[in-house]
Amino acid sequence: xxxxFERQKYLIxxxxxxxxxxxxxxxxLLLVYALLVFxxxxxxxxxxxxxxxxxxxxxxxxxxxxxxxxxxxxxxxxADWLDSLRRIRGVSDARGRLWGYYYDPAVKANYxxxxxxxxxxxxxxxxxxxxxxxxxxxxxxxxxxxxAASGPPALFKVAGILEPSSELLSADLLLLSESGFRALFQxxxxxxTDAVLTVSNPxxxxxxxxxxxxxxxxxxxxxxxxxxxxxxxxxxWREGVTFLALAxxxxxxxxxxxxxxxxxxxxxKREIGILKAIGWETGDILRMKLWEGALLSLxxxxxxxxxxxxxxxxxxxxxxxxxxxxxxxxYPDFRLTPTVDPGQILIVLAVTVVPYIVxxxxxxxxxxxxxxxxxxRG
Amino acid sequence: MIELQAVxxxxxxxxxxxxxxxxxxxxxxxxxxxxVFTGPSGSGKTTLLxxxxxxxxxxxxxxxxxxxxxxxxxxxFLTEVRRHTFGFVFQQFNLIRGLxxxxxxxxxxxxxxxPYRELTAGARALLARFGLEPKAGSKVEWLSGxxxxxxxxxxxxxxxxxxxxxxxxxxxxxxxxxxEVLGLLDDLxxxxxxxxxxxxxxxxxxxxRVRRRLELRDGRLVGDHPC
Ligand SMILES: Nc1ncnc2c1ncn2[C@@H]1O[C@H](COP(=O)(O)OP(=O)(O)O)[C@@H](O)[C@H]1O
Ligand SMILES: [Mg+2]
Numbered sequence: 001x002x003x004x005f006e007r008q009k010y011l012i013x014x015x016x017x018x019x020x021x022x023x024x025x026x027x028x029l030l031l032v033y034a035l036l037v038f039x040x041x042x043x044x045x046x047x048x049x050x051x052x053x054x055x056x057x058x059x060x061x062x063x064x065x066x067x068x069x070x071x072x073x074x075x076x077x078x079a080d081w082l083d084s085l086r087r088i089r090g091v092s093d094a095r096g097r098l099w100g101y102y103y104d105p106a107v108k109a110n111y112x113x114x115x116x117x118x119x120x121x122x123x124x125x126x127x128x129x130x131x132x133x134x135x136x137x138x139x140x141x142x143x144x145x146x147x148a149a150s151g152p153p154a155l156f157k158v159a160g161i162l163e164p165s166s167e168l169l170s171a172d173l174l175l176l177s178e179s180g181f182r183a184l185f186q187x188x189x190x191x192x193t194d195a196v197l198t199v200s201n202p203x204x205x206x207x208x209x210x211x212x213x214x215x216x217x218x219x220x221x222x223x224x225x226x227x228x229x230x231x232x233x234x235x236x237w238r239e240g241v242t243f244l245a246l247a248x249x250x251x252x253x254x255x256x257x258x259x260x261x262x263x264x265x266x267x268x269k270r271e272i273g274i275l276k277a278i279g280w281e282t283g284d285i286l287r288m289k290l291w292e293g294a295l296l297s298l299x300x301x302x303x304x305x306x307x308x309x310x311x312x313x314x315x316x317x318x319x320x321x322x323x324x325x326x327x328x329x330x331y332p333d334f335r336l337t338p339t340v341d342p343g344q345i346l347i348v349l350a351v352t353v354v355p356y357i358v359x360x361x362x363x364x365x366x367x368x369x370x371x372x373x374x375x376x377r378g
Numbered sequence: 379m380i381e382l383q384a385v386x387x388x389x390x391x392x393x394x395x396x397x398x399x400x401x402x403x404x405x406x407x408x409x410x411x412x413x414v415f416t417g418p419s420g421s422g423k424t425t426l427l428x429x430x431x432x433x434x435x436x437x438x439x440x441x442x443x444x445x446x447x448x449x450x451x452x453x454x455f456l457t458e459v460r461r462h463t464f465g466f467v468f469q470q471f472n473l474i475r476g477l478x479x480x481x482x483x484x485x486x487x488x489x490x491x492x493p494y495r496e497l498t499a500g501a502r503a504l505l506a507r508f509g510l511e512p513k514a515g516s517k518v519e520w521l522s523g524x525x526x527x528x529x530x531x532x533x534x535x536x537x538x539x540x541x542x543x544x545x546x547x548x549x550x551x552x553x554x555x556x557x558e559v560l561g562l563l564d565d566l567x568x569x570x571x572x573x574x575x576x577x578x579x580x581x582x583x584x585x586x587r588v589r590r591r592l593e594l595r596d597g598r599l600v601g602d603h604p605c
Contacts, residue, residue: 007491014488021476267475274472277433278486279461279537281454369453373434375472376424376545 008291011284015291018271030300037304037352038311039246044344045312047239052339054231058224062196063205065222066094066212076191081216085195088215090208092200096192098181102146102174107135113174115181123183126156127175133161149186156180254355264363272364276372282365289364293357301353305345313338379572380407380430380541385439387425387597399425401597403439407574409540411589412567415576421594423576424469424545430574431543432460461486465534467544471526473518473533479505479525480514483532490537497536504532508562524555531562541572548579560585 068077085094098115148154209221387400508528548556567587593601
């Protein structure tokens with residue numbers, strides 16, 4: 001036991017010295033390797049973080065949303081639908097929502113504008129998302145002007161900044177009072193954008209949806225589970241595209257690593273021959289090579305993964321956010337909740353570290369099983 | 379103690395460049411003293427030493443050590459025997475560049491997992507014995523030929539082997555350094571170790587404890603001269 005331990009210590013010692021002896025080569029390899037782990041882990045961490053964020057977001061989303069369709073397109077929902085909806089068995093409450101988009105040419109971005117249901121706001125008051133406040137450099141008490149549908153700009157007083165747990169969706173949010181909303185957009189009275197339902201038993205949501213479709217033939221009920229699936233599909237797709245884009249450097253690295261690791265230099269072959277001649281076993285050489293591969297690839301892994309973690313959760317994920325987030329416009333400073341997922345770490349380990357170790361082991365083994373008599377001939 | 383029976387060694391057997399390096403060698407080497415293998419270049423001296431030292435296997439024939447047959451041992455056990463029985467001094471020294479003199483000397487003992495303190499103490503004692511103490515921390519690429527040869531000798535001794543195998547130990551040294559190395563080999567023989575040397579350098583036969591001179595030519599033993 002003690003002997004085995006001492007032996008590993010000697011082998012690590014030797015391996016470290018060997019790595020340092022080929023400093024430039026190994027340092028270059030380490031950096032390229034770490035960069036690759038970084039890219040790979042960034043995409044994984046970011047897409048996973050976004051997915052979790054979206055899921056958390058939808059957790060608070062209503063079980064069922066009902067839209068009205070006209071000629072297959074989203075149309076405004078008449079207020080008397082709400083009563084019809086409430087009458088359906090299984091629906092405990094139905095509430096009309098008012099929301100829409102507002103394009104701000106100043107920042108070339110769309111805001112999401114909603115009538116605040118839960119907050120008492122005066123007609124001239126407005127609540128804005130944190131990102132929006134940053135971009136427009138406005139704060140509480142300032143006046144915010146919006147182009148009204150009637151023509152002249154409408155002025156609102158900023159009554160507060162939205163600081164919710166997740167900035168993902170509220171970043172570009174504008175909250176108005178119901179009357180303010182209707183006035184701004186000249187929204188017809190007794191009409192809503194859509195309706196949200198509270199269902200007594202969430203597990204029966206799909207049954208409720210079927211009943212709604214029967215009772216109101218021009219309606220389209222949307223279940224939360226469907227939204228979750230859509231989000232997931234979108235993320236999967238984006239993740240796939242990003243990985244595809246990463247495939248080229250990944251492949252290039254694989255070739256490079258294989259070449260560097262697999263193509264033992266004449267010097268290394270000579271060393272292996274000498275070590276065998278002076279009494280090292282094939283197993284000792286393999287253990288040494290294993291340490292070499294493990295030390296280099298684990299260092300690269302740690303470096304790359306920590307860097308990726310840092311940039312995704314603290315650096316604003318500047319690198320991949322545009323591709324992965326995509327649908328949003330105003331996310332200059334958005335933050336994901338930092339998490340560590342052992343399963344994911346295992347995946348990154350499996351695709352980066354394991355192949356490299358194999359790539360170092362195989363040629364080492366090939367050189368080590370040769371008779372060491374070559375050492376006698378130099 | 380070392381016995382060879384009908385030993386043959388062919389390189390690249392069955393190919394156009396087949397080379398019969400050793401042919402029908404029968405030989406018995408007793409424990410102790412210095413045995414010198416002589417013969418012109420290409421006569422098979424190095425090949426014979428690699429077979430005796432378990433660095434390679436014969437194409438046919440039997441090699442045994444103290445009555446134990448080596449030629450059919452699995453590679454692991456062969457390594458075990460090599461590690462504990464033989465210490466090698468190579469013609470080109472074969473030190474590992476980038477490591478210090480001390481590290482090079484300790485290298486053969488790494489797989490044995492001896493306690494670090496004990497191992498360094500042993501290595502330093504060897505270095506002191508060969509006058510290399512001041513060089514312990516130097517990288518081996520800066521050594522002179524004589525120092526490199528003595529480092530190689532210290533390395534060969536670190537696992538305390540019974541047999542020292544030295545292939546042309548004076549080939550890369552001038553007369554003074556050659557005499558010095560021969561003196562050291564002589565000392566080892568005096569301590570009771572068996573020393574096997576290949577050489578065509580007449581200086582070698584001056585060593586006091588040369589007990590026997592074996593002559594090779596074209597892979598065959600053509601002379602056996604007690605000294
Ligand atoms: N690895 C090898 N492959 C092919 N031929 C070899 C190899 N090693 C040695 N030989 C040949 O075996 C013969 C004996 O060589 P060697 O034992 O080195 O002789 P010496 O040490 O006496 O000079 C030579 O003809 C040499 O060319
Ligand atoms: Mg030779």
